[in-house]
Amino acid sequence: MASVEDLVSIRAVEALEYPQEVRGVLSFDFDGTLHVPTENPPLSPAFFEKVQQLREEGWIWGINTGRSLPQMIDGFGFGKFPFYPDFLVAREREIFTPGQFGRWVPVEAWKKKSAKDHKRFYRQTKKFLKEVEEFVDYETDAEWIEEENGDTGVISTTIEEMQRIVDYIEKHRGKYEMLGYLRNTIYLRFSHVDYHKGTALQEVARLAGVDKQHVFVIGDGHNDLDKLHPDVAGMIACVGNADEVVKEHVREQGGYVAEGIGSLGTIEALEHFLS
Ligand SMILES: [Mg+2]
Structure with a gap:
């Protein structure tokens, strides 16, 4: 059973205060890219430290996943997210932003068009x-x-x-x-065919007023290929445990193939492009 401290900490998870000026967008896949169950820990707390630091410099961040919204809310729990992302793309195409009291609010115009x-x-x-x-x-x-x-x-x-x-x-x-x-x-x-992680992320960047040159993307699997594309992002990367097809694709785009596994590979890629 969850302790009182657990409940308090679950309730306390929120997105960080939105920056006054958005400098760019960071997009992360979840399974295999940030969270790798065979690693210890599966998702390094150092990742959140890195994101918080970039967040202070005006980079907003989000998760682009094949998971549904409820499945991703589970992921925030077992991934021990200390704060929520600024956006979430669920089922590869449904765009949400964090609302009050831990609610996730769909981007209505996009939802209607997609439906x-x-x-x-x-x-x-x-x-x-x-x-x-x-x-x-x-x-x-x-x-x-x-x-x-x-x-x-x-x-x-x-x-x-x-x-x-x-x-x-x-x-x-x-x-x-x-x-x-x-x-x-x-x-x-x-x-x-027009709806995938790439087009959803383009819409997120458009809403944030960010040019694709200031978009960072990282993934590990087939469903990431559409967003690991120069039409979507100026900074393209994959983790060291990515599928071979993905690594080859990232190299072809002149992107960065990290050596590290999961969240550590993700930190490595962020440092490669943004240090
Ligand atoms: Mg993945």
């Missing part, structure tokens, strides 16, 4: 998604999932199986130009 586009997306791709569902059900051991918000996706049993599913999609997608999907290890979520 409208996804309605069109599901209408246009319905038939094809049915075909993919049948392939997944009959030809693989993977599970077809429907999330409570209407999103559909797949959880495979292995990375190789996920590759087979992605190969199937790519081979048969044909005229479905609206079809996008975000994959991360054994997880895949379908979405409108």
Whole structure:
């Protein structure tokens, strides 16, 4: 059971006071990039010290994750966040800012636009998604999932199986130009092709009045590739434990491949670009 001190400390978590002048935007993936369960500690407190220091210099920061909002709120707890980020991108595309009393408030205009586009997306791709569902059900051991918000996706049993599913999609997608999907290890979520970590972060930077040259991004997995892009950020990095595909991509963009694992690699990349 949580002690009184635990409850007090949970209640005390808030975002830092918003800077008067925003100098730039820092965007971090969570799983594998900041939080690595096999490391001790999984997320170094030194990361938050570094962020706090940059925050004082006017850099706002946020998490861009494939997790849903409730899953990420869990992450803030077990990641022992001493203060909240200034923004959160959940499910790779839903943008939130911290409100009062630990509530997360969606960016309404973006939410509306996304809902409208996804309605069109599901209408246009319905038939094809049915075909993919049948392939997944009959030809693989993977599970077809429907999330409570209407999103559909797949959880495979292995990375190789996920590759087979992605190969199937790519081979048969044909005229479905609206079809996008975000994959991360054994997880895949379908979405409108214009919505991913990259476009969500572009919107965050636009709202903050920040030019892409002053945007820093770091990740470790497939679903980070869209944001690890010069159209999105001037400072591109990945951690030492990133997927090989991601490392290669970051090198191609002239970005920084850290040696450190997880949060330590993230600190290393921040120091590389911002010291
Ligand atoms: Mg990750």
